[in-house]
Amino acid sequence: MALVTGESLKSELEMFDICCQDDSVLDKMVEQCICNRIQADEMVLEWVAYSTTKNGLKLTADTLELFDHEVLNKKSKSKKSFRKEEAHNRTRDILLLQDLLKVEEEEENLLDAYSTPAKGSQKRALTTPEHPQSKRSAALLSSPSLLLSPASFSPSATPSQKYSQRGAKGEVVVSFGVVQGTRWAGRKTQGDGVQLELLEGPEDSLRCSYKYMFQRLRDVRNVLTEKIEELGDGLRSHFNIEEFAPVSLPAQDSITVSGQVCCDSNGKLNAHSVLLEAGPEQGGQQVPVDLSELKEYSLFPGQSLFVKLSTTIQRMSSPLVSLSCTLHTHLSYHAIAEPMNVLVACGPYTPSDSLTFDPLLDLINVIVKDRPDVCLLLGPFVDSKHEQIEKAQVTETFEAIFSRCIESIVDGTKSVGCRLVFVPSQRDIHHHFIYPQPPFTLPNLGKDQAQRVTMVPDPCTLLIDGVTLGLTSTDILFHMGAEEISCTGKTGDGTGSDRFSRILKHMLTQRSYYPLYPPVEEVNMDYEKFQSFGQMPLTPDVLIIPSKLRYFVKDVVGCVCVNPGRLTKGQVGGTYGRLLIQRSAAPEDGRRESPCLAAQVVKI
Numbered sequence: 001m002a003l004v005t006g007e008s009l010k011s012e013l014e015m016f017d018i019c020c021q022d023d024s025v026l027d028k029m030v031e032q033c034i035c036n037r038i039q040a041d042e043m044v045l046e047w048v049a050y051s052t053t054k055n056g057l058k059l060t061a062d063t064l065e066l067f068d069h070e071v072l073n074k075k076s077k078s079k080k081s082f083r084k085e086e087a088h089n090r091t092r093d094i095l096l097l098q099d100l101l102k103v104e105e106e107e108e109n110l111l112d113a114y115s116t117p118a119k120g121s122q123k124r125a126l127t128t129p130e131h132p133q134s135k136r137s138a139a140l141l142s143s144p145s146l147l148l149s150p151a152s153f154s155p156s157a158t159p160s161q162k163y164s165q166r167g168a169k170g171e172v173v174v175s176f177g178v179v180q181g182t183r184w185a186g187r188k189t190q191g192d193g194v195q196l197e198l199l200e201g202p203e204d205s206l207r208c209s210y211k212y213m214f215q216r217l218r219d220v221r222n223v224l225t226e227k228i229e230e231l232g233d234g235l236r237s238h239f240n241i242e243e244f245a246p247v248s249l250p251a252q253d254s255i256t257v258s259g260q261v262c263c264d265s266n267g268k269l270n271a272h273s274v275l276l277e278a279g280p281e282q283g284g285q286q287v288p289v290d291l292s293e294l295k296e297y298s299l300f301p302g303q304s305l306f307v308k309l310s311t312t313i314q315r316m317s318s319p320l321v322s323l324s325c326t327l328h329t330h331l332s333y334h335a336i337a338e339p340m341n342v343l344v345a346c347g348p349y350t351p352s353d354s355l356t357f358d359p360l361l362d363l364i365n366v367i368v369k370d371r372p373d374v375c376l377l378l379g380p381f382v383d384s385k386h387e388q389i390e391k392a393q394v395t396e397t398f399e400a401i402f403s404r405c406i407e408s409i410v411d412g413t414k415s416v417g418c419r420l421v422f423v424p425s426q427r428d429i430h431h432h433f434i435y436p437q438p439p440f441t442l443p444n445l446g447k448d449q450a451q452r453v454t455m456v457p458d459p460c461t462l463l464i465d466g467v468t469l470g471l472t473s474t475d476i477l478f479h480m481g482a483e484e485i486s487c488t489g490k491t492g493d494g495t496g497s498d499r500f501s502r503i504l505k506h507m508l509t510q511r512s513y514y515p516l517y518p519p520v521e522e523v524n525m526d527y528e529k530f531q532s533f534g535q536m537p538l539t540p541d542v543l544i545i546p547s548k549l550r551y552f553v554k555d556v557v558g559c560v561c562v563n564p565g566r567l568t569k570g571q572v573g574g575t576y577g578r579l580l581i582q583r584s585a586a587p588e589d590g591r592r593e594s595p596c597l598a599a600q601v602v603k604i
Contacts, residue, residue: 036075235306261276302517346564367418577600
C-alpha cells in the first residue's frame with residue numbers, strides 16, 4: 001500500500017474542485033485512509049459520492065465523522081467478513097486433502113490385514129509414530145504433479161479453464177530444415193555424454209557479488225565509446241580504411257566517419273530527428289543526418305554507424321556503407337556421429353488467471369516422452385507480472401515457490417537424464433532485476449541433481465559439444481522493434497522488408513545481446529558489467545531469443561535464430577522449440593556451415 005499524505009489527498013480533492021486548506025481535516029482523512037486500508041484516490045471518490053447524495057455536503061471534521069460512520073465502517077466490515085470466509089475456505093481445502101490421504105491410507109492398511117502376501121513379495125512396512133506415512137502417500141507428496149499442485153502454492157487456486165480446454169496440442173507451427181522421419185529423440189547415452197560449458201572462462205563470472213548500478217555517466221560514455229572504436233577497428237581493417245575523419249569539419253574529398261545514432265530530442269526516433277554522435281577522437285559532436293536521398297536504411301538509437309561521404313559533412317545525404325561485419329570465430333571442429341536433441345522453453349510457466357503450473361507439468365511430460373539431450377529453460381519462473389503475484393495472493397515466499405518449481409523439474413526429468421540449463425529473467429520476482437543478470441543460486445540442490453543442472457547468466461554464450469549457442473531471456477526483439485526506423489528495399493540477403501531479420505542482423509553485426517541505447521525503462525542496465533558480459537564474443541551457431549512477438553526460426557547471416565515463443569500466452573497455452581544439432585568436420589574451403597539440421601516450434 002502506497003503512503004497516503006495530506007498533500008496527495010489535497011491533490012486528489014483539487015481534481016474535483018474541492019478546496020481544503022484546513023490541515024486538521026486533511027490529517028483526519030489520512031487517519032481514515034490508514035485505518036481502513038484505502039488509497040487517497042479511493043478515499044476522495046468515496047467522499048465525492050457521499051457528499052453528492054447529501055446535497056453537496058461541505059468537507060469539515062464533523063462531516064468526516066458522519067462519513068466514517070455511514071460509509072467507511074460498513075466497507076471495512078464487509079472486507080473483514082470476506083477475508084475471514086476466504087481464510088476458512090483455504091483451511092477447509094487443506095484439511096480435505098489431508099483427510100483424503102488419511103482415508104486412503106487406512107483403506108490400504110485394512111486390505112493388507114486381510115490379504116496374504118504373494119510368495120517372494122515384500123511385506124508392507126508398518127506405520128509407526130516415527131514413520132507415519134505410507135509408501136503411497138509419500139510417493140504422492142514427492143511427485144512433481146503434487147509438488148506443483150494448486151494447494152501447494154495457494155489453497156484457493158483453481159486450474160485455468162481456458163488452458164485446459166486449449167486445442168491443437170502438440171501441433172508443429174514452424175519448421176526449419178529437414179527431419180528424417182520423426183527423429184526427435186535424444187541420443188542413447190542421453191545427457192551424460194554431453195559436453196556443456198560457458199564460453200567465458202570461470203574467472204569471468206557474474207557469480208561474485210558486486211555493487212550493480214554503481215556507475216557514473218562518464219563510465220557509461222566510455223563503455224559506449226569503446227564499443228564504437230572496437231567495431232571501427234574491425235571495419236577499418238576489413239575495408240582498408242586508413243582512418244575515420246572528424247564529423248564536424250567540412251571536406252571536399254570522400255571521407256568515412258564513425259559514431260552512434262541518437263535522437264535530437266527525448267521523443268521517438270524518426271527520419272527527421274536522426275543525429276550521428278561521434279566519439280571523443282572524432283570531436284565528440286552531434287551532426288544531423290539527412291536520409292531523404294537514401295533508398296533504404298534501418299536505424300535505431302545506440303547503433304554504431306559508419307558513413308561514407310563524398311560531399312561536405314554539413315548534410316549527410318550519401319548512402320551508408322556496411323554498418324559492421326559479423327565476427328565468425330572458428331572453434332575446434334570435431335565430428336559427432338549422432339545428432340543432439342535440444343529442447344527450448346521460455347516462461348511464464350503458469351496461465352495469467354491461475355498460479356497452477358499445469359503448463360510446466362505438460363512440458364515435463366514432453367521431456368519424458370521426447371528424451372532430449374539438453375533442455376534450455378528460460379525465465380520467468382515466478383513471474384512478477386502475474387496478477388496474483390502482484391497482489392501477493394500466495395501462501396509461500398517467492399523463493400520457496402521457485403525452489404519447489406526447479407526441484408520438480410529436476411525430479412520429474414530424472415529418468416531421462418538430460419542436462420538442464422536454467423536462464424534467469426528480469427521478470428523473476430525473487431531474483432536480481434539487473435542486466436546483465438547473474439545466474440540463479442540453489443544451495444539446497446543435491447549432489448546428484450547438481451551434476452545435471454547448469455545455472456547461467458542472462459545473456460550468455462554456451463558451448464555444447466562444439467556448437468555455440470547465444471541465449472538471452474530479455475525481449476530485445478520487442479524493445480528494438482518499437483524503436484527501429486526503416487525504409488525497406490530489397491537487400492542482397494533478402495532481409496530488407498523482414499523486420500525480425502533486420503533486428504537480428506543488427507544484433508549480430510553490432511556484436512551485442514542488447515545494442516539499444518538508451519535501454520527501455522524496465523531494463524536496468526549496468527554498463528560496467530555489460531561491457532564484459534553483454535557482448536557477443538563470436539557469431540553463435542544458434543541464437544535463442546524468446547519474445548512476446550510471433551515465434552519463428554530464421555537463418556540470418558549464417559546464424560540460426562529461434563524465437564520459441566512463451567510457454568503460456570495469457571490464459572491459453574503457448575509454444576516451445578526443439579532443435580536437432582550435429583557438428584560436422586571442419587569444411588575444407590573454410591566456409592561456415594550451420595550445425596542446426598532442423599528446428600521446430602511446437603504448441604504445448
